[in-house]
Amino acid sequence: MSKFKRNDNLKFPFGSEKVRGVNLGGWFVLEPWTTPSIFEATPGNVVDEYTFCQTLGSGEASNRLQAHWSSWITEGDFAEMKGYGINMVRIPIGYWSVSPINGEPYVQGAYDWLAKSLDWANGQGIKVMIDLHGAPGSQNGFDNSGRKGAIDWTQGNTISQTHTALNKIRDDHASHPAVAAIELLNEPMGPSLDMDTVRQFYMDGWGALDGSNVAVTFHDAFEGVNSWNNWGTGMWALLLDTHHYQVFDSGSLQMGINQHISTACGFGGAMATNNKWTIAGEWSGAMTDCAQWLNGRGIGAHYDGTYWVNGQGSQYIGSCDGKYSGTVAGLGDADYWNIKNFISAQISAFEKADGWIFWCWKNEAAPEWHFKDLVAGGLVPQPLSSAGGC
Numbered sequence: 001m002s003k004f005k006r007n008d009n010l011k012f013p014f015g016s017e018k019v020r021g022v023n024l025g026g027w028f029v030l031e032p033w034t035t036p037s038i039f040e041a042t043p044g045n046v047v048d049e050y051t052f053c054q055t056l057g058s059g060e061a062s063n064r065l066q067a068h069w070s071s072w073i074t075e076g077d078f079a080e081m082k083g084y085g086i087n088m089v090r091i092p093i094g095y096w097s098v099s100p101i102n103g104e105p106y107v108q109g110a111y112d113w114l115a116k117s118l119d120w121a122n123g124q125g126i127k128v129m130i131d132l133h134g135a136p137g138s139q140n141g142f143d144n145s146g147r148k149g150a151i152d153w154t155q156g157n158t159i160s161q162t163h164t165a166l167n168k169i170r171d172d173h174a175s176h177p178a179v180a181a182i183e184l185l186n187e188p189m190g191p192s193l194d195m196d197t198v199r200q201f202y203m204d205g206w207g208a209l210d211g212s213n214v215a216v217t218f219h220d221a222f223e224g225v226n227s228w229n230n231w232g233t234g235m236w237a238l239l240l241d242t243h244h245y246q247v248f249d250s251g252s253l254q255m256g257i258n259q260h261i262s263t264a265c266g267f268g269g270a271m272a273t274n275n276k277w278t279i280a281g282e283w284s285g286a287m288t289d290c291a292q293w294l295n296g297r298g299i300g301a302h303y304d305g306t307y308w309v310n311g312q313g314s315q316y317i318g319s320c321d322g323k324y325s326g327t328v329a330g331l332g333d334a335d336y337w338n339i340k341n342f343i344s345a346q347i348s349a350f351e352k353a354d355g356w357i358f359w360c361w362k363n364e365a366a367p368e369w370h371f372k373d374l375v376a377g378g379l380v381p382q383p384l385s386s387a388g389g390c
Contacts, residue, residue: 009213010180010213010214010215010237011127011177011178011179011180011213011214012087012088012127012180012181012215014215014239014277014354015277015354017087018351018354018355018356019087019088019279019354019355019356019357020085020086020087020088020347020355020356020384021086021087021088021089021090021129021355021356021357021358022081022086022089022090022357022358022359022360022361022371023089023090023091023092023131023281023282023357023358023359023360023361024073024089024090024091024092024117024360024361025092025359025360025361025363026072026360026362026363027068027069027072027073027091027092027110027113028069028091028092028093028094028097028110028113028114028133029049029092029093029094029133029134029144029146030048030049030052031143031144032047032048032143032293032296032297033291033292033293033294033363033366034360034363034364034366035068035072035363035364036292036293036325036364036365037364038052038064038068039052039293039297041064042055042056043055044297044298046297047143047148047296047297047298048143048144048145048146048147048148049094049096049106049146049147050104050105050106050146050147050148051147051148053105053106053107054105058105058107061105061107062107062108062109065107065109065110066109069109069110069113070113072362073117073361073362074120075120075123077120077361077362077372078120078121078123078124078126079124080372081124081126081361082124082125082126084375084380084382084384085382085383085384085385086126087125087126087127088126088127088128088129088180088181088355088357089117089121089126089127089128089129089357089361090128090129090131090183090281090357091114091117091128091129091130091131092131092133092144092186093110093111093114093130093131093132093133094106094110094132094133094134094145094146095132095134095135095136095146095161095162095165096134096146097109097110097111097114098111098132098165098168098169099161099164099165099168101136101161106146114130114173115172115173118173118176118178118179119178121178122176122177122178126178127178127179127180127181128176128178128179128180128181129180129181129182129183129215129217129281129357130169130173130179130181130182130183131183131186131217131281132162132165132166132169132182132183132184132185132186133145133146133186134146134147134186135153135158135161135162135165135185135188136153136157136158136161136162137150137151137152137153137154137155137156137158138150138151138152138153139151139153139185139186139187139188139189139193140187140188140189140192141189141192142187143296143297144186145186145187148296151189151192151193153188153193154193154194154197154198154201159197159201162185162201163201163204163205163208166182166184166205166208166209167208169182170182170208170209170212170214174209174212174213174214175212175213179214180214180215181214181215181216181217181239182209182212182214182215182216182217183217183218183219183241183281184201184202184205184206184216184217184218184219185201185205185218185219186219187219187221187222187243188219188221189221189222190220190221190222190223191222191223193221195221195223198221199231202218203235205218206218206232206235206238210235210236210237214237215237215238215239215277216235216237216238216239217238217239217240217241217281218238218239218240218241219240219241219242219243219281220240220241220242220243225240225242225267225270225271225274225278226270226273226274228240228274228276229274229275229276232276238276238277239276239277239278239279239354240274240276240277240278240279241278241279241281241282242271242278242279242280242281243280243281243282243283244264244267244280244282244283244346244350245282245283245284245286246260246263246264246286246287247284247286247287247288247289247294247303248289250302250314250315250317253287253288253289253302253303253317254317255287257287257338257341257342260287260338260342261341261342261345261389261390264342264345264346264349264390265345265348265349265389265390267280267349268280268346268348268349268350268351268352268353268390269349269352269390271349271350271352271353271354272352272353274353277353277354278353278354279350279353279354279355279356279357280346280350280353280355280356280357281356281357282357282358282359283346283350283356283357283358283359284358284359284360284368284369285339285342285343285368285369285374285379286366286368286369287338287339287342287368288301288303288317288318288320288323288368289301289302289303289307290303290304290320290323290324290368291323291324291325291363291365291366291368291369292324292325292365292366294366295307295309296309301314301320301324302314302317303317303318303320304316304317304318304319304320304324305317306320322335322367323335323366323367323368325365325366326365326367327365327367327373328367328370328373328374328376328377328379329373329377330367331367331377336377336379339368339374339379340378340379340380341389343374343379343380343381343387344380344381344387344388344389345387345388345389345390346389347381347384347387348387348388348389348390349389349390351387352390358371
């Protein structure tokens with residue numbers, strides 16, 4: 001099938017202009033590693049947004065989240081992004097902020113800030129991908145789905161509830177001049193789900209968005225970057241989102257900088273062979289899993305051997321000094337140059353296909369993942385078009 005759209009009015013020229021974006025992570029979906037201070041002010045059982053709201057109660061959770069939502073990202077951030085060459089932001093939001101389900105502890109308010117952010121982006125000429133980052137029941141069991149633990153999405157009414165949230169996003173925001181894409185669901189855990197059910201969900205979600213003048217974005221469901229070429233015939237404006245991290249398995253963590261770069265270059269080459277627009281919708285400068293609580297609240301890193309879950313540990317590979325909790329300015333020389341070269345290579349790799357969205361714009365203390373500070377520190381090519389390495 002063609003990658004290209006019939007005569008609908010998409011708001012971003014996918015395929016002819018590269019997506020150069022950042023994720024506004026940790027804003028509307030809490031993650032312990034992105035904002036550890038929010039979690040450090042709670043009891044140890046609080047590991048995700050669900051337990052945050054459940055444990056604190058709606059009044060206190062609402063007070064703390066409103067303070068966070070109003071300050072974590074502001075209008076000024078969008079001007080700064082524009083100055084750095086960013087043309088798109090991906091904004092994760094959970095179903096609970098769009099179409100809450102009775103009896104769940106989540107508190108409301110993030111959806112109002114989402115609406116504000118669309119106007120802020122539009123004021124800078126930046127386009128937005130609204131990303132449904134958490135689904136009812138949890139599509140992957142990750143803390144960033146809202147609720148860590150079991151994968152119960154596809155059970156009961158969870159798929160219809162997911163469509164309800166997506167349809168509200170469509171009705172409220174698809175016509176906004178900044179909204180160029182809507183992502184049906186972040187990171188459904190394909191190997192743990194019935195993929196026929198996932199494909200049907202994607203097809204139905206596409207049908208509900210067809211004609212809305214947005215790119216219908218879908219994640220590869222961890223099935224492989226080239227696994228979707230035989231799917232989607234006759235479905236227009238599909239944008240495949242694949243996430244490329246080299247820190248979540250021991251083989252990746254043991255690689256040297258040259259292997260990290262060659263792996264990224266190979267991945268970009270594979271992306272470019274797809275018959276659909278394809279972007280790396282999440283990636284980072286990290287070559288370690290050192291960032292505090294990256295693997296979950298209270299859980300250490302594989303890289304320095306402090307990871308321990310259910311009686312399973314990890315072997316020491318290297319030190320997390322400066323990367324567990326630190327700043328870009330505090331990185332050592334070797335880390336500085338390795339991260340700088342890795343970021344440049346990944347940009348050039350992903351632009352073999354249709355572009356990239358870095359995770360994330362900012363965080364409290366994880367320098368390998370902090371785009372704003374990485375640019376300010378000289379570790380991201382400026383202009384972005386000057387990136388090389390693949």
